[in-house]
Amino acid sequence: MSPAIQNTLDIEAELQVKYHVSITRDVFSPDNPLLLETVDRSDPAAKQLVILDAALSAVLRERVEAYFAAHDVAVEVIEVDSGEINKNLDTCLSIVDALERSGARRQSNPPIAIGGNVLIDVAGFSASIYRRGIPWVRVPTTLLGMIDGSVSAKTAVNHQGNRNRLGTFHPALRTVVDTGLLASLPRRHLVNGCGEILKMAMIKDSRLFSLLEEHGPGLVASHFRTDPAEDVVTRAIDGMQSELRQNLWEKDLRRIVDYGHTFSPPIEMAVVPELLHGEAVAIDCLFTAVLSYVRGWLSGTDVRRVARTMHRLGLPLDHPLFYDIDMLERAMEEARLHRDGSLNLPVVQEIGSCTFTQEVTREELHQVTALLKELARSAGEDLPAPILQH
Numbered sequence: 001m002s003p004a005i006q007n008t009l010d011i012e013a014e015l016q017v018k019y020h021v022s023i024t025r026d027v028f029s030p031d032n033p034l035l036l037e038t039v040d041r042s043d044p045a046a047k048q049l050v051i052l053d054a055a056l057s058a059v060l061r062e063r064v065e066a067y068f069a070a071h072d073v074a075v076e077v078i079e080v081d082s083g084e085i086n087k088n089l090d091t092c093l094s095i096v097d098a099l100e101r102s103g104a105r106r107q108s109n110p111p112i113a114i115g116g117n118v119l120i121d122v123a124g125f126s127a128s129i130y131r132r133g134i135p136w137v138r139v140p141t142t143l144l145g146m147i148d149g150s151v152s153a154k155t156a157v158n159h160q161g162n163r164n165r166l167g168t169f170h171p172a173l174r175t176v177v178d179t180g181l182l183a184s185l186p187r188r189h190l191v192n193g194c195g196e197i198l199k200m201a202m203i204k205d206s207r208l209f210s211l212l213e214e215h216g217p218g219l220v221a222s223h224f225r226t227d228p229a230e231d232v233v234t235r236a237i238d239g240m241q242s243e244l245r246q247n248l249w250e251k252d253l254r255r256i257v258d259y260g261h262t263f264s265p266p267i268e269m270a271v272v273p274e275l276l277h278g279e280a281v282a283i284d285c286l287f288t289a290v291l292s293y294v295r296g297w298l299s300g301t302d303v304r305r306v307a308r309t310m311h312r313l314g315l316p317l318d319h320p321l322f323y324d325i326d327m328l329e330r331a332m333e334e335a336r337l338h339r340d341g342s343l344n345l346p347v348v349q350e351i352g353s354c355t356f357t358q359e360v361t362r363e364e365l366h367q368v369t370a371l372l373k374e375l376a377r378s379a380g381e382d383l384p385a386p387i388l389q390h
C-alpha cells in the first residue's frame with residue numbers, strides 16, 4: 001500500500017433549487033399578497049428588512065412602509081446607493097452590516113431587495129455570503145432587471161476594474177416583476193433595458209425582434225404601458241428562463257445568452273459610467289452581427305434592420321473603444337479565460353438563431369470595425385450607405 005494515500009472518501013451531493021418569478025400588477029397595493037408570503041410572523045419582535053435603492057426613496061419608500069404597516073408587519077428600510085460605480089465590496093459590506101443588525105437568519109425572514117439590477121446583484125451577493133447564505137427576495141425596478149436579472153441565479157460585484165469578478169450563484173427565493181414600477185424610470189434606462197431585449201430577440205426570438213423593431217420607440221415613450229409591452233416583457237423573460245433552466249450552474253460554457261457579452265465587458269468597465277450595461281451589450285450585438293455578415297452568414301438586410309432598430313430606440317451604435325483592435329483582442333482573451341479556455345462566441349446566423357465560433361482573426365476585426373463605422377454613420381439616413389448590400 002502506498003504510504004502517502006491511506007483512504008479516499010468520495011462525496012457526491014446534488015444542489016437542488018426552487019425559486020419563483022411572479023409577474024404582477026401593483027406589487028405594493030395592500031391587497032397584493034406576494035411580498036407577504038415570505039414574511040416570518042412566528043416571531044413578533046422580527047422586522048422585515050427592505051434594502052431599497054436610494055434613488056427610489058422619494059418614489060417608493062412611503063409605499064413600501066405603508067404596505068407592511070397595512071399588515072401589521074414592522075419594517076426597517078435601509079437605503080443603498082446604486083449605479084454601476086457602487087457595485088463593489090464596500091456596498092456589499094454595508095448591506096452585510098444591515099443584515100447583522102436586523103438579525104437575519106439562515107432559513108427564514110428573507111430580506112427584500114428593491115431597485116435596479118446593480119442594487120439587486122449586490123444585495124443578492126451579500127445574502128449569499130452572510131452566514132454562508134440566507135434566502136432573499138427581489139423586486140427589480142428597471143426594465144433590465146425585470147427582463148434579464150429576474151430569472152437569473154447570478155449575484156455579483158465588480159472588483160479591481162473587472163465586471164462581476166466576485167459573485168455567486170444564489171437565486172432569490174421569490175422575484176416579483178411589476179412593470180408599473182417603470183413609470184419613474186428615466187428614458188435612458190428604458191432604452192438600456194431594450195439593449196438586453198434586443199440580445200434575446202436576436203439569438204432566439206425573431207417575433208420578439210419584429211415587435212421591438214415596430215413598437216420599441218412607442219414602448220419606451222409610454223414607459224412600457226402600451227401594447228405590446230406585456231408580450232415583449234413576457235417573451236424576453238421566457239427566452240431567458242428557457243436558456244437558464246437547462247444550464248443554471250453554467251456547467252456548459254457555450255451559452256447563447258452570452259451574445260453581446262464578449263467584446264463589451266472590458267469596454268463597459270473602462271468607461272464606467274459613460275456606457276450603461278445594456279448600451280454596451282447592444283453595440284456588441286451589432287458588432288458581432290457585422291462579423292457574421294463578413295463571414296457571409298447574416299444578410300446585409302438583417303444587419304441594417306438591427307442597426308436601424310437600435311438607432312430608432314436611441315441606443316448607441318458604436319463607441320470609440322469598439323474601434324480599438326488591441327482592446328477587442330484583449331476582450332476576447334478575457335472571455336476565453338472566463339469560458340475556461342474557449343472563446344465560445346455566439347454569432348447570429350439569422351435573426352432568431354445562433355451558432356458559436358472559436359476564432360476571430362485580426363483581419364476580421366479590421367473588416368468589422370470599418371463596416372461598423374460606416375453603418376453607425378449612416379443609420380439615421382433615409383438611404384443607407386451603399387454597404388452591406390447583399
Ligand SMILES: NC(=O)c1ccc[n+]([C@@H]2O[C@H](COP(=O)([O-])OP(=O)(O)OC[C@H]3O[C@@H](n4cnc5c(N)ncnc54)[C@H](O)[C@@H]3O)[C@@H](O)[C@H]2O)c1
Binds near residue numbers: 148154155156183
Ligand atoms: N444577475 C444577473 O443575471 C444580471 C443580469 C443582467 C444584468 N445584471 C447587472 O445589472 C446591472 C445593470 O442594472 P440596471 O440597468 O438595472 O442599472 P442600475 O441598477 O444602475 O439602475 C439604473 C439607475 O436607475 C435607478 N432606478 C432604478 N429603478 C428606478 C425606477 N423605477 N425609477 C427611477 N430610477 C430608478 C437606479 O438607482 C440607477 O441609478 C449591471 O451591473 C449588470 O451586470 C445582472
Ligand SMILES: O=C(CO)[C@@H](O)[C@H](O)[C@H](O)[C@H](O)COP(=O)(O)O
Binds near residue numbers: 148196257258259261
Ligand atoms: O449581464 C448579464 C448578467 O450579468 C446577462 O445579461 C447575461 O445574459 C449573462 O449572464 C452574461 O453572459 C454575463 O455573464 P457573466 O459575465 O456575468 O458571467
Ligand SMILES: [Co+2]
Binds near residue numbers: 148196261277281
Ligand atoms: Co447582460
